[in-house]
Amino acid sequence: MPTIRDVSKLAGVSIATVSRVINNSGYVKQETEKTILHAMKVLKYEPDPIARSLAGKSTRMIALVVPDILNPFFPEIAKAVENEASRLGYTLILCNTDNSLEKEESYFRVFEQKRIDGVILASYTFDASQIKKWQRKMPIVVIDNRFPEHPTIVSIISHNRSGAHLAVNHLIEQGCQKIAHICGPMDVYSAKERYKGYEDICESQEWFTPDLVVQGNFQIKESYQATLQLMNRHQDVDGIFAGNDIMAVGALKGLLELNIGVPSEVKLVGFDGISIPLVVPELTTVSQPIGEMGALAMFRLVDLMNNRPLESNVQVLNVDLMIKDSSTTRASKEFMK
Amino acid sequence: MPTIRDVSKLAGVSIATVSRVINNSGYVKQETEKTILHAMKVLKYEPDPIARSLAGKSTRMIALVVPDILNPFFPEIAKAVENEASRLGYTLILCNTDNSLEKEESYFRVFEQKRIDGVILASYTFDASQIKKWQRKMPIVVIDNRFPEHPTIVSIISHNRSGAHLAVNHLIEQGCQKIAHICGPMDVYSAKERYKGYEDICESQEWFTPDLVVQGNFQIKESYQATLQLMNRHQDVDGIFAGNDIMAVGALKGLLELNIGVPSEVKLVGFDGISIPLVVPELTTVSQPIGEMGALAMFRLVDLMNNRPLESNVQVLNVDLMIKDSSTTRASKEFMK
DNA sequence: ATGAAAGCGCTAACAC
C-alpha cells in the first residue's frame, strides 16, 4: 500500500502539501495540486483511515444501538441508517442490547474507547441522565423515544398520540362498540403517548373501563397472553388497538386461539407500519415513516458531529393510517375461525 | 485519557515493559508486572485501539455482509454474530447490499482500507472468483451458500437437500396429491439444493410435471405472483413447498387472494425457520439453526484470523421439520376463506 | 528482565 510519502516523492513535493490536498485545507497552487492528484491516481493511493484517526481526525464510524434487532422495526431503521451512513462515507457499527442496561453501558464504553464519532440510540432502558452523561463525550441522536423534561437530548419521534387517534377513530368508524388497547411499557414515552391517544378518545365513551387496557410490553408473547386475558374478561370487545405491530401479531394469535374471527368479530389495528408485509391477514396499522426516521437520525447526527446548530432538538414525524384487512370487512374476505 | 507513558511513569518503568504486560509478550518480572497492573488500574488506563492498530496490530473489527436485512433470516444471523463478536471483543460492522454486486465490491474495498480483520459474507451475487480474490487479503466465512468447485472457500450451510425431503415427505404424509415448489434463484446453491430435494422425491410421482416448479427468487412479491400463476395453471395443486419462509408468506398471500383455504385446500411448508412467529397461521417450515449458523460463522472466522487450521472448510448443519398450522388440519382450525 | 529508539501513516503548527 502506497503512503503519503510515496505520493509526495512521486509528485516532488513535501508530505505536508499532499496532506493539504487530501484534506483540501490551506493553500496549494492549482498546478501542484494537479501533479499531486495525478500521483495519487497513479499509485492508487488511499489515505490510511487509522493513521488519520490517530493523528486526531475522526474515525468516521458511527454506532447504531437497538434494543431488539428481531423486531422488524429495527432492521428497517438499520437499513436506512446504514444506507445514508455508507453514502456519506461512514461505517456503521451494529449493537443489539436485548433491552439490557448493562450491555448499553458497556457498548458506550467501547464507543468512547474506539472513538466512535457518534451514536444513534434506540433504547427504552437508558434514561435521560445516562444519555446526558455520554452526550458530553460524543454526539447522540435518540430515535423512537423522547425526554420532554430534558430538552438538550436530540431525538426523532413520530406523532404517537395523534396516530393513536387515527387508529381508534378508524375502529369507531368501522362500527366497533368496545375498543381495547394493548399497550407497551408505560415508562416508554412512545408507548405512553399511544396510550394517552387511546384514552383521549375512549375515556369519555360509556363503554369504557380502565381494564380495557392491558400490558403487552412491545413483545409478541406478552401481547398474546394479554389478549387471552382481555377477551376472557370482556367477551364483547370488538376492536383492539395494539401499541405496535408485533403486539398486534400477538393479539392476532390470541384471537385465533380463541376462535374469534378477524375482522368479523374483532377488528385490529397496530402501530409502526413495518414495511415487510409478513402478516396474513395484512394488518391495518398506523404507519410511521421508519426509513425516514433512520435517515433523519443520520442527518441530525452528521449535523451534531459537524457542530452545526440544529433547528430544533426534537423532530416529530407524521404518521399515516394504512387500512388493510384486519380492520375492514371488505370483499368478503374473512381470515380466521 | 491516560496513555501508556503515564502508566510507565507511575510504575517507574519504560513504556516497552508496559507494552509487554498489555500484550503479555516477552519476559517481565512478576513483581514489575504487578506494579504496572496496579498503575493501570489506578489511572484507569485502557490501551488506545487506534494506536494499537496503527502500530501493526489488528483492528478487532469484523464485518457482516447481508443481502437483505429486511428478511428476518438475516437479523437473526446478525444477532448471533453480533453477540459472539462482542463477547470476544470484536466490533461488528453491518453492511446491507440489496443484492448489489457493486455495493459488495465497494464494501470490500472499504474493508481493506479500514483493515477489517475478517468478514462474514452472506451473498447470492458474489461469485467464487471474487471471494477468492478478496480472500487473499482478509479471512472470509461464507454463510448460507457454498461453492463445491472451490474447496478453499470456507462456508457454513444447512442440509438443504435433505431438508427439502423432510418438507415434501411431510406434505405427502398429510395426503397431498400434487405438490408444487416455489424455488429461489437457481444460481444460488441453497435454492438449487432445495429444488433438487423436491425433485428427488416428486419427479417419479405420476402427477409430476416440470411446470409445478415456479420461480420466486427468495422474495415475497415474486412468490405471490408465482403462486397466482401456479394455481391458475394447476387448480388441483394441494401442497406447496416454498424455498424459504418469506416466499411461503408470498404464497399464503396468493392463496388468500384466490380464496383458497390453507391448510384445508392447500398445505404449505416453508424453509428457514425464522424464529419470530410473524405469520398467522403459523408456518410449517424446515428450520435451520440460524443462530447457531451465525455463531459458528464467527467461531470459524476467529479460527481463520488466528491462523488456526480448520477441521474442514465446509460445515453442514442439520435441519428440523417444525410442524405448525399451515400444513396440518388439526384442532378444527381453518385460517382462510 | 528491561530500556532506548525507530517506526506505523498521517495532521497541524510553525517557519520560510
Next chain:
DNA sequence: GTGTTAGCGCTTTCAT
C-alpha cells in the same frame, strides 16, 4: 504557497 518537524499512542527490534 510550501516544507520541516513534532507529535498521535502504541509495538517491536535491538541492545544491555
